[in-house]
Every structure is written in structure tokens, then in C-alpha cells.
Amino acid sequence: MLVKTMRTDVKLSIHNKKEYSEMSIKNPVVNKVFNDLEELHNFCRTEGYPFNEADLYKSEARVWQAFQKYKNWIRAKNRNKGRR
Numbered sequence: 001m002l003v004k005t006m007r008t009d010v011k012l013s014i015h016n017k018k019e020y021s022e023m024s025i026k027n028p029v030v031n032k033v034f035n036d037l038e039e040l041h042n043f044c045r046t047e048g049y050p051f052n053e054a055d056l057y058k059s060e061a062r063v064w065q066a067f068q069k070y071k072n073w074i075r076a077k078n079r080n081k082g083r084r
Contacts, residue, residue: 040067
């Protein structure tokens with residue numbers, strides 16, 4: 001029996017880095033986790049807290065408590081913008 005195999009050529013193409021700068025995740029739950037992780041990282045970087053991925057959603061962690069307090073302060077500040 002003679003088996004003929006097909007050879008497929010794979011073309012590699014180099015894309016600009018701009019195309020890969022944003023992740024496109026279809027699942028909204030996974031997308032929220034990554035967005036929250038990035039937001040926590042930016043908070044830790046600007047406020048001087050040590051960044052640890054394990055502190056995400058951990059209510060006992062001091063960093064997560066400070067991050068939640070900061071987010072609530074920003075939300076209240078934006079809500080009260082029109083008053084006065």
C-alpha cells in the first residue's frame with residue numbers, strides 16, 4: 001500500500017508589536033481578572049506598595065484593602081464632582 005503524504009508549508013510572518021499590545025480575551029470573567037490585576041499593579045507601582053499577584057481578591061491582604069479603599073475614594077470623588 002502506497003501512502004502519499006501532503007507536505008504543507010507554514011509561512012511565518014512578523015507582525016508589528018502594536019497588533020499584540022492588547023490581549024483580546026473572549027471570556028468576560030477572565031478579562032475582568034486580568035484587568036483587575038493590571039489595575040492593582042498600577043496602584044502598587046504609583047503608591048509604593050509591594051506588588052504580589054496572590055493578593056488579588058484576598059480580603060486579608062493589606063495591599064488589597066488599601067486598593068479597595070482607593071477605588072472607593074475615586075468613585076466617591078467622581079460622584080461628588082457636580083456638587084458645590
